[in-house]
Amino acid sequence: MGVKNLPASITSYDLLKTFAVLTMVVDHFGIYFFPDEMWWRTIGRLSFPVWLFLIGYARSRDVSPRLIGGAAIVFVSNIVAGMGLLPLSILVSIIVVRLSLDPVMKILSKSAVHLWAGSAVLFVVALPSFVLFEFGALAFVFAIFGYLVRHQKDEADRRLSFQYGVFACLGYIFLQSLGYGLFEEKLVVLSIGVVCVVTALYKFKPKEYPEVSSQMSGVGRGFVKICGRYTLEIYVFHLLLFKMIAVLAGVAGFKYMQWSWIW
Numbered sequence: 001m002g003v004k005n006l007p008a009s010i011t012s013y014d015l016l017k018t019f020a021v022l023t024m025v026v027d028h029f030g031i032y033f034f035p036d037e038m039w040w041r042t043i044g045r046l047s048f049p050v051w052l053f054l055i056g057y058a059r060s061r062d063v064s065p066r067l068i069g070g071a072a073i074v075f076v077s078n079i080v081a082g083m084g085l086l087p088l089s090i091l092v093s094i095i096v097v098r099l100s101l102d103p104v105m106k107i108l109s110k111s112a113v114h115l116w117a118g119s120a121v122l123f124v125v126a127l128p129s130f131v132l133f134e135f136g137a138l139a140f141v142f143a144i145f146g147y148l149v150r151h152q153k154d155e156a157d158r159r160l161s162f163q164y165g166v167f168a169c170l171g172y173i174f175l176q177s178l179g180y181g182l183f184e185e186k187l188v189v190l191s192i193g194v195v196c197v198v199t200a201l202y203k204f205k206p207k208e209y210p211e212v213s214s215q216m217s218g219v220g221r222g223f224v225k226i227c228g229r230y231t232l233e234i235y236v237f238h239l240l241l242f243k244m245i246a247v248l249a250g251v252a253g254f255k256y257m258q259w260s261w262i263w
Helices: 012-033 040-046 048-057 066-081 090-108 112-124 138-150 156-180 185-202 211-216 216-227 231-249
Strands: 084-086 259-263
Touching: 012 040, 012 048, 012 216, 012 231, 040 090, 040 185, 048 090, 048 156, 048 185, 066 084, 066 090, 066 231, 090 112, 090 138, 090 231, 112 138, 112 156, 138 156, 138 185, 138 259, 156 185
Parallel strands: 084 259
Antiparallel strands: none
């Protein structure tokens, strides 16, 4: 969720992160102001797989002071807004994954048995771990998917990453169905969306789009670059803004300094 030395042209990272930012903001707008309107969440749930896929896909496992600072700000803002201390924000999920993904993959990469058995364990503990940090162990599942896609070397690797993408996709849809109900139309829409997102992630490659950049207006090009290159700042700022509005407007569940252990 940071900005690095990226090219002047719009990149595939910019486009993917812009999609993730927009759906994330929609998700949080629904959580804070329309918690009973699940269509907001239906759209917003498409954001999560992108973030953790990119964490696993990245070569760097850097945990920067900016990332730690962002996580701390969000944690303190939860206390001020009268939310819960748990679950910890997705920034904490990202920190945990970045610190532990490579050691985890050293174990899971030993054999197909290690990979699938370890992933099954992650899936089983996903729900209870949701209490600790956002998306819990499911964060590792999508990070592993990103790692496998990044490290494809031959047809066997491509087949394995495809199979793992199917596993991650179906597992995510199943866990979301527990909140929607198996036959809800919103779940159908979400399922189609998740399949499309996971397919796009499987096909993802770093790429520049100078033609797209030249055809876009300056405002549009700037918007995409900001969304793609300042995601951490956008994440922290919009949460602080939403929390401030919710407290001042007296939205149910938000009371100044009246925090709880679990939200």
